[in-house]
Amino acid sequence: MRVLIPFILVGFLYVLAGDGVQFPADWPDMKFVEEGVILKDNPLYTIVPGYHMTLMNDKAWEHFKKHFKDFRMKKEVPPFPVGSKVVFVNFKGKHYKTPRIILVMLKTGKLGDVGGWKWEGFVMPEKRRIVKTPSKDCANCHYKGKKNWDGIFVPHAK
Numbered sequence: 001m002r003v004l005i006p007f008i009l010v011g012f013l014y015v016l017a018g019d020g021v022q023f024p025a026d027w028p029d030m031k032f033v034e035e036g037v038i039l040k041d042n043p044l045y046t047i048v049p050g051y052h053m054t055l056m057n058d059k060a061w062e063h064f065k066k067h068f069k070d071f072r073m074k075k076e077v078p079p080f081p082v083g084s085k086v087v088f089v090n091f092k093g094k095h096y097k098t099p100r101i102i103l104v105m106l107k108t109g110k111l112g113d114v115g116g117w118k119w120e121g122f123v124m125p126e127k128r129r130i131v132k133t134p135s136k137d138c139a140n141c142h143y144k145g146k147k148n149w150d151g152i153f154v155p156h157a158k
């Protein structure tokens with residue numbers, strides 16, 4: 001039994017380490033959803049000022065397209081399926097070329113105070129992670145524990 005405990009501990013730490021969201025290297029190939037500008041009066045200005053675009057992987061995109069009208073009308077939409085990835089790329093300058101920060105939401109399905117998403121942000125170009133406590137850093141603003149709300153804004157999608 002004494003021998004087993006360190007193994008269990010190592011396994012546990014490994015699981016914790018694997019818990020992070022991978023850097024979305026595929027963002028330039030993901031489906032374009034919307035773009036916009038975060039101005040000074042926006043609470044997001046301190047994190048991601050200026051230009052951004054929102055992108056989705058195929059899984060999230062299929063769901064978004066299927067329920068597009070309801071998203072637009074701000075109606076109740078079923079939750080995004082597990083495996084959905086939504087990325088918010090904030091740019092330096094206005095040319096959509098040089099990312100400053102890349103925010104990621106990855107659906108794992110474990111509902112709770114983080115809405116079933118994993119949350120991460122990467123400062124570019126070094127890909128430094130910025131999320132310490134997802135419930136406080138991100139999900140509190142997105143999800144707020146509301147019912148019938150999956151935490152995705154996509155406000156300007158056309």
Ligand code: HEC
Nearest residue numbers: 043086087088103104105119120121137138141152153154
């Ligand atoms: C102050 C509230 C607030 C905080 C804090 C916040 N977000 Fe957001 N987030 C928003 C709003 C509002 C939008 C929509 C912005 C737009 O497109 O104009 C958004 C958009 C996004 C999107 C694009 C999908 C969508 O919902 O439109 C992702 C991905 C995202 N945020 C991830 C994160 C991550 C990761 C964190 C934590 C580091 C975070 N957010 C922190 C409010 C917030």
